[in-house]
Amino acid sequence: MKTGKLSEAQFEIIREAQPAPIDPSETAAGSTVVGLLSSLDRNMLDEVMIEHRFGPGEIVVYEGQYGDIAYLIWSGRVAVVQGDFSRPASVNYRGPGEVxxxxxxxxxxxxxxxxxxxxxxxxxxxxxxxxxxxxxxDPNFSTNMMEILSRRLRAAEEMSRVNTAIGRELSAELQELQSENEALRQMEQRRQELSELVVHDLRNPLGNLFSALNMLELVLPPDVLDENRELLDIARLSHLRMQDLVDSLLDIAQFEAGRPMGERQPTNIATLMMEVAQLNAFALDKREMTLTENFPEDLPLVLADPNQIRRVITNLVDNAIKYSPKGGPLVVTAVRQGNMVEVSVIDEGPGVAIAERDHIFDRFAQVETGGIRPRGFGLGLSYCKLAVEAHSGRIWVETGPNGVGSCFVFTLPIVV
Known part of the structure; x- marks a missing residue:
């Protein structure tokens, strides 16, 4: 007879579904089947009943194997397994006194x-x-044994019927879920199309606003311009922020759709940082903050779309300004780490709780930090994550130096 033993991994799979363990020393004494057998002549039983012993994990019989022998479990427990041992279709258990x-x-x-x-x-x-x-x-033994086997067969038939009914119910539920999923997919597609249409329509008034600001600077007398320079700077900065929000909405939709974005080229992170500092000069001045840039002269170029990465740095710097205390320092550093450049934006704000550090990059996520209510639509960090990952980089947030503030870090591949 073909024998064998399960591997440790297979045996663990079979054991996982096991109900509360029983004492292997329990025996079949007193069971119905043994009661029937005990009524027969002992010598006869000794002639027809053959004792077999198996250790944990040993295979008594294989599925698909031909055999003309049944087993009464005298002590211990066995598993009845259908299908492959590594991924069984079903596992049932039999204990002492069962056949x-x-x-x-x-x-x-x-x-x-x-x-x-x-x-x-x-x-x-x-x-x-x-x-x-x-x-x-013995006619009585014959009748009683047939009744026992009949009950087992009927129980198996009932279980099969129940499983068939459950299967039909699960199939119906699966079809319903598939229909709901298709409806949700269509709704999401329509929502995305509507979002893109709205965002595209916002470009025209933004373009008009930009043209109007330029025209004012051309036609207004110099003394009037000087008196209203701060208002014009606020309007121009607001226009840039609105343009950035519109671009982020469009790019997020493109990233999520898996479409290729922009053109990657050798890019100098220090140059992008200089442009970001100029764009945020007004906000830094209003908050009386100082921006320190730590970029080594030999920092390698990265392979990136300059516009996308400029917007990533802008979003991170804007967040740092928003959440930092007035007059606080803001530090941006870049270092080479293997075949990547690692950029860090460090502030002395209230920081981000550990439980929120993954959630903060979700689309439309707004996390209250240090009692400060969030502003905006929660798209900035979501855009940063999608843009950096589209460049084969990674982004995360950790506690700032000496346990103060936040440190947002992202990586980009260097040009090879």
């Missing part, structure tokens, strides 16, 4: 399941011919 492989007593077809010892088990086996001999010797 396994009983269909072998009725037909001569391949076994429908494998039997695996879960403990040190003691089995009493009986072959088909010997079983039928026992049935002919």
């Amino acid at each position: 396994v492989g009983e269909m072998s007593l009725i037909d001569n077809k391949p076994r429908s399941a494998s039997i695996v010892a879960l403990d040190d088990v003691r089995l009493l086996g009986i072959h088909r011919n010997d079983f039928f001999d026992l049935l002919q010797i």
Whole structure:
């Protein structure tokens, strides 16, 4: 007879679904089947019942194997496994006093399941011919044994019926979920199309605003311009921020759709930082903040779309200004780390709680930090994450130096 043993991994899979363990020393004494057998002549039983012992993980019989022997479990426990041992379709358990492989007593077809010892088990086996001999010797034994086997078969039939009904219900639920998923997909597609249409329509008034600001600077007398320079700077900065928001909305939709974005080229991070500092000069001045840039002269170029990465740095600097205390320092550094350049934006604000550090990069996420209510639409950091990851980089936030403030870090690949 073909024998074998499960690997440790296979045996663990089979054991995982096991109900509360039983004492392997428990025996079949007092069970219905044993009660029937005890009514027969002991010498006869010794002749037809063959004792088998198996250790944990040993395979008693294989699914698909032909056999004409059934087993009474005298002590220990076995698993009845259908399908591959590494990914079984079903696992059932039998304990002392139960019979396994009983269909072998009725037909001569391949076994429908494998039997695996879960403990040190003691089995009493009986072959088909010997079983039928026992049935002919004692009519009462024959009737009672057939009733036991009949109940087992009916229970199996009922379980099959229940499983079929459950299968139909699950199939109907799956179809319903698929329909709902398709409806949600169509709604998301329409929402995205509407969003893109709205954003595109915002470009025209923004362009008109930009033209109007330029025209005012051309036609207003110098003394009037000087008196209203701060208002014009606020209007110009607001226009730039609105333009950045519109571009971010469009780019986020493109990133999420997996479409290629921009043109990557050798890019100098220090040059981008200089442009960002100029754009944020007014905001820094209003907050009385100082911006320190730490960029080594030998910092390698990165392979990136300059416009996208400029916007990433702008968003991070803008966030740092927004959440930093008035007059606080703001530091931007860049260093080479292997084949990547690592850029850090460091502030002395209230910081970001550990539980929020992943969530803060989600689309439309707004996290209250240090009692400061968030402003805006929560798109800036979401854009940063999508843009950096589209460049094969990574972005995260950690606590600032000496446990103060926040340090937003992102990486970009260097030009090779």
